[in-house]
Amino acid sequence: MGGRCLIADADPLVRAAIRRLLEERDWEVLEARNSHEAHEHLRRAPLDAVLLDDRLPGVSVLELLPELRELYPHTPLMVLAENASIDSAVRLIKLGAEQFLPKPVELPALLRMVERLYEARRTRIQPEELDPFLGTSPLIRTLEATARRVLDSDRSILIQGETGTGKGVLACWLHSKGPRAHEPLVQLNCAGLSPQFLETELFGHERGAFTSAVSRKQGLLERAHRGTVFLDEVGDMDPLVQPKLLKVLEERRFRRLGEVEERSVDIRLVAATHQDLVERVRTRQFRGDLFFRISTLPLRIPALRERPEDISLLSHTLLEQLSRELGRPGLGLTAQAEAALRTYPWPGNMRELRNVLERAVLLSSHPTLRVEDLEFNGFAIARMLADPHEETGNAPEPHLTLREVERRHITQVLEAEGGHVGRAAQRLGIPRSSLYQKLKNLGISSKV
Numbered sequence: 216m217g218g219r220c221l222i223a224d225a226d227p228l229v230r231a232a233i234r235r236l237l238e239e240r241d242w243e244v245l246e247a248r249n250s251h252e253a254h255e256h257l258r259r260a261p262l263d264a265v266l267l268d269d270r271l272p273g274v275s276v277l278e279l280l281p282e283l284r285e286l287y288p289h290t291p292l293m294v295l296a297e298n299a300s301i302d303s304a305v306r307l308i309k310l311g312a313e314q315f316l317p318k319p320v321e322l323p324a325l326l327r328m329v330e331r332l333y334e335a336r337r338t339r340i341q342p343e344e345l346d347p348f349l350g351t352s353p354l355i356r357t358l359e360a361t362a363r364r365v366l367d368s369d370r371s372i373l374i375q376g377e378t379g380t381g382k383g384v385l386a387c388w389l390h391s392k393g394p395r396a397h398e399p400l401v402q403l404n405c406a407g408l409s410p411q412f413l414e415t416e417l418f419g420h421e422r423g424a425f426t427s428a429v430s431r432k433q434g435l436l437e438r439a440h441r442g443t444v445f446l447d448e449v450g451d452m453d454p455l456v457q458p459k460l461l462k463v464l465e466e467r468r469f470r471r472l473g474e475v476e477e478r479s480v481d482i483r484l485v486a487a488t489h490q491d492l493v494e495r496v497r498t499r500q501f502r503g504d505l506f507f508r509i510s511t512l513p514l515r516i517p518a519l520r521e522r523p524e525d526i527s528l529l530s531h532t533l534l535e536q537l538s539r540e541l542g543r544p545g546l547g548l549t550a551q552a553e554a555a556l557r558t559y560p561w562p563g564n565m566r567e568l569r570n571v572l573e574r575a576v577l578l579s580s581h582p583t584l585r586v587e588d589l590e591f592n593g594f595a596i597a598r599m600l601a602d603p604h605e606e607t608g609n610a611p612e613p614h615l616t617l618r619e620v621e622r623r624h625i626t627q628v629l630e631a632e633g634g635h636v637g638r639a640a641q642r643l644g645i646p647r648s649s650l651y652q653k654l655k656n657l658g659i660s661s662k663v
């Protein structure tokens with residue numbers, strides 16, 4: 216028995232083809248031609264899957280995804296993407312897409328993906344059950360030791376790490392293992408929020424505090440009383456709101472908007488950012504006093520490429536979780552697939568690793584995932600290994616010509632930089648013009 220699926224795509228032929236496919240499997244299908252209609256359907260009744268065209272008329276999918284993710288956190292959102300690059304795919308996933316499928320859509324792959332994600336919802340492991348310290352590398356061992364030391368303190372914690380390293384997972388762990396575990400954990404992502412929205416979310420407001428404040432609203436701080444507030448992307452917090460947060464941390468008091476009386480509150484702050492906050496303080500985008508207040512207990516999560524020795528263990532653990540969730544227990548990896556996973560630089564870190572494995576579990580039908588199954592949106596990891604039948608890892612490959620080594624290295628760096636030639640040139644330490652010359656000579660396309 217299927218669930219209810221919304222197809223949001225302007226093309227009637229695409230909608231009709233997907234409708235036919237899903238209805239044959241007993242799904243109830245709804246259609247939307249633009250973002251407005253998609254919102255309408257979502258508002259009316261719960262859905263088990265949403266397929267969104269990345270060029271849906273109306274609001275851009277980059278704005279629509281975070282909105283839908285926030286409003287309907289448990290609905291699987293899948294994007295049908297035309298010409299998606301690694302960069303844009305990482306962005307889509309980060310914004311809340313569960314998966315994406317390149318267009319033109321392969322219908323059997325789509326069906327498998329929708330049905331398996333639907334099944335997986337029932338058995339999904341909750342964030343507080345995830346172990347943020349998987350691995351044996353000195354970097355991750357040190358992180359665990361430091362995190363355990365700061366667990367019982369009431370001081371604010373600042374988690375720093377690149378996108379997708381698991382800052383949210385670590386924040387959940389800190390809450391669920393600490394003394395406030397039985398109190399609420401309230402989360403807010405500060406990125407891109409206007410000062411007024413951020414203020415009303417954090418502090419709440421009284422009725423009539425501003426034109427649209429038709430009723431009173433309790434803020435997140437009040438909801439988190441005695442518990443933990445997790446502020447993600449704190450580096451993006453609007454400078455107008457920063458002094459108000461500082462006051463809460465220093466005095467444990469705040470005011471709802473439009474209220475005269477102050478309220479007292481007892482919270483522990485866990486803040487996270489992927490930005491260099493010292494630099495933001497230097498450029499006056501972040502207040503120095505707030506930085507000192509929140510950074511007494513800093514925790515830095517290493518990027519995956521800083522701890523390649525952990526990737527095999529991480530891959531097996533994630534694969535074990537995913538294959539259970541997706542109803543394919545016991546899936547393994549070939550040695551070549553494992554080598555490819557170790558070789559890839561993972562710009563999207565744990566999120567990307569999880570996504571590549573999830574995609575492979577969803578789409579492959581082999582009991583052991585092969586290097587050919589590890590595909591990141593048109594960029595098959597297999598291509599990184601010139602000869603997919605040969606065992607490779609981080610070890611040097613003396614049989615390669617200098618030209619081949621150069622070609623592979625440039626391709627890898629370019630892919631890690633999402634196809635951005637300027638950034639790749641910088642990383643390779645050569646002028647951009649020289650990199651263009653090399654791309655031409657070596658026959659590498661800059662479009663990844």
Ligand SMILES: Nc1ncnc2c1ncn2[C@@H]1O[C@H](COP(=O)(O)OP(=O)(O)OP(=O)(O)O)[C@@H](O)[C@H]1O
Binds near residue numbers: 309379
């Ligand atoms: N230790 C882990 N075990 C299993 N999955 C993990 C782990 N760490 C991270 N993930 C997965 O990676 C994804 C990203 O994690 P999370 O949101 O915590 O990262 P983040 O660093 O906060 O990302 P962002 O910078 O985008 O806010 C999630 O899907 C999460 O389930």
